[in-house]
Amino acid sequence: MPTAPSPRRRPPLVPRTRASCLVALCLILLSPAVAGATTQPRPHPYDSLQQQLEQLVRAPGGPPGVIAVLQDGRSSRVVRAGVAELGTARRPEPHDHMRVASTAKAFSGAVALSLVDRRYLRLDDTLRERLPRLPRAWGSVTLRQLLNHTSGLPDYTEDPTFLATLSANPRHHFDSRRLLDYVADRPLRFRAGTRYQYSNSDNIAVALMAEAATRVPYERLLDELVYRPLDLRRTSLPQGYRLPVPYLHGYEVTPPAPPEDISEALSMSGVWASGGIVSTPADMTRFVRGYAGGRLYGHRVVREQRRWIPGGASEPAGPGRNDAGLGIFRYTTRCGVVLGHTGNTPGYTQLIAATPDGRRSLTFSTTTQINRTMKPGLLARLRVVQENFVCALLR
Structure with missing residues (x-):
């Protein structure tokens, strides 16, 4: 941790109080792919939300369970279908743990932008200045470019050596702070x-820059700058493959084979700041309301975060038209705009979104991996359902 910060800085660990395989699966663990238009049967927008989730669960290759939490002020509505674990009658619950996949990138964005607000980092800081051990060829890349995926960093999750290690032992313990060594x-x-161009390497570099600027481990920065200010009591960044109980079981669903439980198949040390966080629908609701609403940093930083790159899509693409900001995406639907992030990893697909003021939010979690590479038709259907949920939220 830095000693004696300058008067212009606030200490990085002081919360802001402003009120305003699995080999095949490993190969596409967090692979960037842009979702395109697919002609598939679409749920009617006037079907009930419950009915749409039940249809999603029954679809070929669909998730065994799905849970959506819609929050409007102090009013909360939970819509769910299927089960939290096959072979049981237990329904998905808001306090069930789950892997949040690439929505973890929003957490690294929250840490970095909080440090920008406290003047420990600048958006124009370069890898050469903050992480001189990284390749000289990458030196001019800035924090801003890492956060909005315009850095050009090669994606370590596509490296053959990384993939071979993961294939040989999906529970292999990686040194999370040396993941960029693969490329x-x-x-x-x-x-x-x-x-x-979306790259998982970007958010590893973001976390390393945060550590270099503060001399504080990334896990502690998460706790002090994000978990505590937003009261996230069931959110963590584990290194292993175990999930806290109770949890939503994640499945590989590839008919005609029976669903396979892969909830604890992979070590999270290999994704770390890019996708390793474990949380709950309830905690993710609190997170996205605070994060999208700008509660963690001031208006100056919020303005910079919302400089949009047209067409920049999260992975998988979210509902409506996607545009990329700094650690956040804008989803322009037929009913209005929400800000958030998506993610997919073996066993789970996530969407978190909130209105720009943070007052209304949607957390949408399914217990199988859905993306354009694996299930393009189901992804198209999922995006339509998610847009219908956004419309219900905004009404």
């Missing part, structure tokens, strides 16, 4: 800042 011999994929 340290690679140049940038393009000149930084010239195009958008």
Whole structure:
């Protein structure tokens, strides 16, 4: 932790109080893919939300369980279908643990932007300045470019050596702070800042920059800058493969084979700040309301966060038209705009979204992995259902 911060900085660990495989699965663990239009039967917008979730569970390759939490002020509505664990009658609950997948990138964004607000980091800080041990070819990449996926960093999750290690032992314990070593011999994929391309390496570098700026472990920064201010009591960043109980069981669903429980198949040390967080629908509701609503940092930082890159999509793409900001995405639906993030990992697919003021929110969790590479038709259907939920929220 830094000694004696300058008067212009606030200590990084002081909460802001402003009131305003699985080999095949491993290969696409967090793989970037842009969802396109797919002609599939679409749920009618006037079907009940409950009916739409039940249809999603019954769809070929659909999730064994799904839970959505809609929050409007102090009023909360939970809609769910299926079960939390096959072979039981237990329904998905808001306090069930789950893997949040790439929505963990929003948490690294929250940490980094909180440190920008406290003047421990600047959006124009470069890897050369903060992480000089990384390749010189990457030196000009800025924190801003990491957060909005215009850095050009090669994606370590696509590296053959990383994938071979994961394939040999999905529970292998990686050194999370050395994950970028897998691609340290690679140049940038393009000149930084010239195009958008989603990369899991970006958020590993973000977490390392946060640690370098504060001399505080990323896990502690999460606790002090995000979990405590937003009262997230069931959220953590584990290194292993175990899930706290109770949890939503995640499944590989590939008919005609029976669903396979893969909830604890993979070590989270291999995704760390890019996708390793474990949380609950209730905690994720609190998180996205605070994060999208700008409760963790001031208006100056919020303005920078919301400089949108048209067409920049999260993975998988969220409802409506997607645009990328700093650690957050804008989803423009037929009913209005929400801000948030999506994610998918073996066993789970996530959407968290809230109105720009944070007053209304949607957390939407399914217990199988759905993306364009694996299940393009189901993804198209999922996005329609999610848009209908957003419309119900905004009404």
